[in-house]
Each structure stands twice: as structure tokens, then as C-alpha cells.
Amino acid sequence: MSTVDIQGTGTSRPPEAPRRRPLVVVLAATGIPMFMVTLDNLVVTTALPVIKTRLGASLAELQWFVNAYTLSFAALLLTAAALGDRLGRRRVFLGGIAVFTVASAACAVASEPWMLTAARAVQGIGGAAVMPLSLTLLSAAVPERKRDAAIGIWSGLSGLGVAIGPLVGGAVASGLDWTWIFWLNVPVGLVAFPLAAVVLRESRGGAGRLDPLGLALSTAGVFALLWGLVHGSEHGWYEPATLLALLGGAALLGGFLVWEHRSAAPMLPLRLFRSRAFSAVNSTAFLFSVGVFGSVFLLSQFFQIVQGLSPLDAGLRTLPWTMAPMVVAPLAGLFAERIGPRVLIVTGQALLAAGLGWLALLVSTDVRYAAMVPPLALAGIGMGLTYAPMSTVALASVPRDSHGIASGSHSTVRELGVAFGVAVLASVFTAFGGYGDRTAFVAGLVPAMKAGAAVVAVGGLLAVLLPRRPQVTVR
Incomplete structure (x- = not known):
């Protein structure tokens, strides 16, 4: 020194x-x-x-x-x-x-x-x-x-x-x-x-040089997969362009994983996924995003289409859910060190699944908003308990020089979950109902929200695999 x-x-x-x-x-x-x-x-x-x-x-x-x-x-x-x-x-x-x-x-x-x-x-x-x-x-x-x-x-x-x-x-x-x-x-x-x-001070990760092929394969693969999900939800899952995009995206991401395994300087070191905590938290994050954002996408439209509210009033109605994480997430961060992030994530996923399931049982063409406030708040509390500890685990389970790529991987998984959730739950919605009238909308919304609750519950079960306190187990 x-x-x-x-x-x-x-x-x-x-x-x-x-x-x-x-x-x-x-x-x-x-x-x-x-x-x-x-x-x-x-x-x-x-x-x-x-x-x-x-x-x-x-x-x-x-x-x-x-x-x-x-x-x-x-x-x-x-x-x-x-x-x-x-x-x-x-x-x-x-x-x-x-x-x-x-x-x-x-x-x-x-x-x-x-x-x-x-x-x-x-x-x-x-x-x-x-x-x-x-x-x-x-x-x-x-x-x-x-x-x-x-x-x-x-x-x-x-x-x-x-x-x-x-x-x-x-x-x-x-x-x-x-x-x-x-x-x-x-x-x-x-x-x-x-x-x-x-x-902010400048910092760098452990990458010695750029991985241009890895950059190209990952970017093209994620883009093609997301485009296929978006196109499929709008035009049908068996439409040729949809199938080509989904299969092409999967092939590109498969090629990306093969290349990263062989590359001397990979942009995404696959050794990170040897960590049980890192693999489990990213799986949970994906299912969390699928269930939550797919449900929010449809529920925000429920207030306008079924209850006839203005866009502003519809936004106000979602606040018991969407504002709760702002209060709960900082508290979850404070208590994560004391009780461990696994307890918070599992509890949060359970509350979130319960809130979504409760809403699925409540929604109807004439449901009163006051009856929806408790499950909306419950879902928001669950979301707040989950979000911060997941980010903590994603960083704590990898070496410090890998924090940048770990954060990028975690964010990518969540965004894939958002797109996948909107596409899949929208497909469930259209299979059972539609936008024809208020009754048709509710007929589609109920099974879609039940599906969202089930997906989040599976994420909660996966979170049980997390260690009580994540430690760096890969180098």
C-alpha cells in the first residue's frame, strides 16, 4: 500500500x-x-x-x-x-x-x-x-x-x-x-x-474487457422475446411473426448462455448462479413481477371500464396498493438485517398472494370500493416487504466486483416478468371475457387475478429455498 x-x-x-x-x-x-x-x-x-x-x-x-x-x-x-x-x-x-x-x-x-x-x-x-x-x-x-x-x-x-x-x-x-x-x-x-x-464516485466491476458477442446476443435475445410477448398478446400466439420472435429470442438467449460458459471474459459470469440465494431470488423476482404487474395492468382498467371513473380517479383508487410499498419498503430494509431477508420475502409473497386472491373473489360489476381497500392495502404491504429484500439478496450473494452485473441481471429478470405477466394474464383475460361490456370484463378479470395470485404463491414457495442470511459463496 x-x-x-x-x-x-x-x-x-x-x-x-x-x-x-x-x-x-x-x-x-x-x-x-x-x-x-x-x-x-x-x-x-x-x-x-x-x-x-x-x-x-x-x-x-x-x-x-x-x-x-x-x-x-x-x-x-x-x-x-x-x-x-x-x-x-x-x-x-x-x-x-x-x-x-x-x-x-x-x-x-x-x-x-x-x-x-x-x-x-x-x-x-x-x-x-x-x-x-x-x-x-x-x-x-x-x-x-x-x-x-x-x-x-x-x-x-x-x-x-x-x-x-x-x-x-x-x-x-x-x-x-x-x-x-x-x-x-x-x-x-x-x-x-x-x-x-x-x-458519486467512479467505480468499475471485475470485467477486464468488453464481451461484444455477449452484448449482441443478450440484447437481441431479450428484445426478440419481449417483442414476441407483446405481439402475441395483441395478434395471437400462433401468428407466424409471434412464433418466429419467441423461438428466435429463445435461441439467441440459449446461444448467449453457451457463449458465456465458454468466454474467457463473460459479461454475465454463469458461476453467479451457483449461489442458491442468487438463483432463488431471481426466480422469485420473475414470478413476483408476473403476478403483480399483470394484475395491476388489468385492475387499473377495471376502475375505468367497469366503474366508469376518470383516469385521475382510477389512479387514486389504486393508491392503497401502490403507495404502501413506499412506506413498507424502507421498514423492510431496516429490519432485514435483524430478522433476515428470507422471512420478509416469504411473508411478503404470502400477503401479496392473499391480497390478489381476495380481490379475485370480490370484484364484480357492482362491488363497492370500500370493500376493495383492505385487499388492495394487503397486496401493497406484501409488495413492500418483498421488493427491498430481493435487491439486498441479489447483491449480498455475489462478490462486490460483480454487483453491477448482478443488479443488471436482477432488473432484467424483473422486467421480463413484467412483460410476461401482462401478456399471459391478458391472454387469460381474453380467454374468459373481454372488453365488450362490464360483465365481460369482470368475467375475464376474475380468472386472470386468480392466476396472478397463484403465480405469486409459487414465488413464495421458491423463496423458502433462500438461506436465512445470504453469503457470498462464489468467486
Whole structure:
């Protein structure tokens, strides 16, 4: 270790470790950009009717306003994490903030549907650089004794973004011009960029060099698989383009795994999955996302189609569910070290499955909203107990120099679950009901939510395989 001379006396001491930033400042530097990105996952959905009128968009174009963001975001999460490990995590993170902010302005000035779709795709690219590296940079910037609590607060901010996304979109749709959905990101980005640049320190992972073939195979494989899921839910699962995309995506991801096994410098070291904790938590995360987001997608429409509420009122009705994680996730982070993340994840999955099952038994064409509040809140509490500890386990079960790729892998699995959940539960919905009238919608919603509850319950059973306290077991 190098030393420094003390006032020319000839005596020396090791150089002082870099001074840590206050936790609240680090949380702001990593959490504000992440909140901005998660907000845009759902903010557009409730404003789609207004955007349709203003831009003269078709139904297919409306779907691509949402899907363009989701596809580029999910397909590039793993790639962004790998680039961060090689080129510098803070550098890639700042690049993501800049791209997202500029793309948001481009969305706001779009005058044609294709312009908005293209700008949303670029937004997704920026978001992919922000999301996984936000967690990695946070983990590196706080002492280990505060890490669980910090991840809990970070998860609460992420939950807040998900929670108020439909609410912000509904408020805009009910009063303001739709472009404010995207203009609001610009001042946030202009504040977040210099804050992150000043507060966060550069770090890199263990990758010695880039893995271009791995980058290409993973990005193309995830994109093709997600495109097939989206296309299949809209046009049918036996449509040739759907089958080609799904089979092609599976083949590309299979080729990716084969290459990573043989590569001397893999972007995703498969040895990480030798860890029981890492494998189990990612399996649980996938099933969690399938059940939760597939159900939320349909339930948010229930309030508008069956109960005839405005977009803003529909967003308000979901708050008992979507706001609960903002409160519960930080508490889960605080207690994770004391009681172990396995207890929190298993309990959270059980409460979430119970809440979804309870809602499936309640929903009808004339159900009173007051009766729905307890199961909505129960599902939200379960979601909050699950989200933060899953992120903690994903990082704690791998070496520190693999935190970036572990975070990217975990985020990719969750996003695949979101897309898969929306596609599969929408298919269950259309198999038993449809959008024809209120009765048909409820007829499809009930079995879809039962399916969501069952998927989450299976995730809870898998979470039992987690060790009580995750430890690094791979090198």
C-alpha cells in the first residue's frame, strides 16, 4: 500500500480512505434519477386517450407508445450494467440521465405518432443505464451497516414512482396538456445530472474487457422475446411473426448462455448462479413481477371500464396498493438485517398472494370500493416487504466486483416478468371475457387475478429455498 509523509518527518501512514458522503445526499443522487425512470413506466397509460386525440394516433400506435419504452428499457438493462463495469458505472449512469432527459424533451415536442414512439424508445435506452447502476452505485457509496436500510429507502422511492405514475398521467389527462408528462422530467434531469456527478464516485466491476458477442446476443435475445410477448398478446400466439420472435429470442438467449460458459471474459459470469440465494431470488423476482404487474395492468382498467371513473380517479383508487410499498419498503430494509431477508420475502409473497386472491373473489360489476381497500392495502404491504429484500439478496450473494452485473441481471429478470405477466394474464383475460361490456370484463378479470395470485404463491414457495442470511459463496 502507498504511504504519505507526515510534515516531512520521515514517518508515514497509509492514505486516508475517501470520505463518505451523507446518506441522504447519496440517496438523492441515486434515487432521484431512478424515481424519474420508474415513473415513466406507467405514467403514459392513463393519458393515452388524450394523446390519441391530440396526435390522431391509431390503437396500434397507442400500444407502441408504451411498448417502445418497455422493449428498449428491458433489452438493454444487462448491457448497460456490463458497460458500466467496464467503462465506469458513474460515467454510464450520467450518460443515462442525459439521454433520458433529452429524450423526454423530444417526447414533449413530438407532433406525429412515430416521433413519440421513437423518442420513447430512446427514453428506454437512457432508463436502462440508470436503473441497475443506481442500485450498484448506492451499494458502493454507503457503509455495509447502513446498506439494508439504504436499499429499503431506494426501493420505497422506486415504489413511489410506480405508485404515482398512473396518478400523474391521470392528472395530466384530466386537466393539463399531455406534453407535461414529459416536460416534468427535464428540470428533474437538469438537477439530477450535476448532483450525481458531484456526489458519486467512479467505480468499475471485475470485467477486464468488453464481451461484444455477449452484448449482441443478450440484447437481441431479450428484445426478440419481449417483442414476441407483446405481439402475441395483441395478434395471437400462433401468428407466424409471434412464433418466429419467441423461438428466435429463445435461441439467441440459449446461444448467449453457451457463449458465456465458454468466454474467457463473460459479461454475465454463469458461476453467479451457483449461489442458491442468487438463483432463488431471481426466480422469485420473475414470478413476483408476473403476478403483480399483470394484475395491476388489468385492475387499473377495471376502475375505468367497469366503474366508469376518470383516469385521475382510477389512479387514486389504486393508491392503497401502490403507495404502501413506499412506506413498507424502507421498514423492510431496516429490519432485514435483524430478522433476515428470507422471512420478509416469504411473508411478503404470502400477503401479496392473499391480497390478489381476495380481490379475485370480490370484484364484480357492482362491488363497492370500500370493500376493495383492505385487499388492495394487503397486496401493497406484501409488495413492500418483498421488493427491498430481493435487491439486498441479489447483491449480498455475489462478490462486490460483480454487483453491477448482478443488479443488471436482477432488473432484467424483473422486467421480463413484467412483460410476461401482462401478456399471459391478458391472454387469460381474453380467454374468459373481454372488453365488450362490464360483465365481460369482470368475467375475464376474475380468472386472470386468480392466476396472478397463484403465480405469486409459487414465488413464495421458491423463496423458502433462500438461506436465512445470504453469503457470498462464489468467486
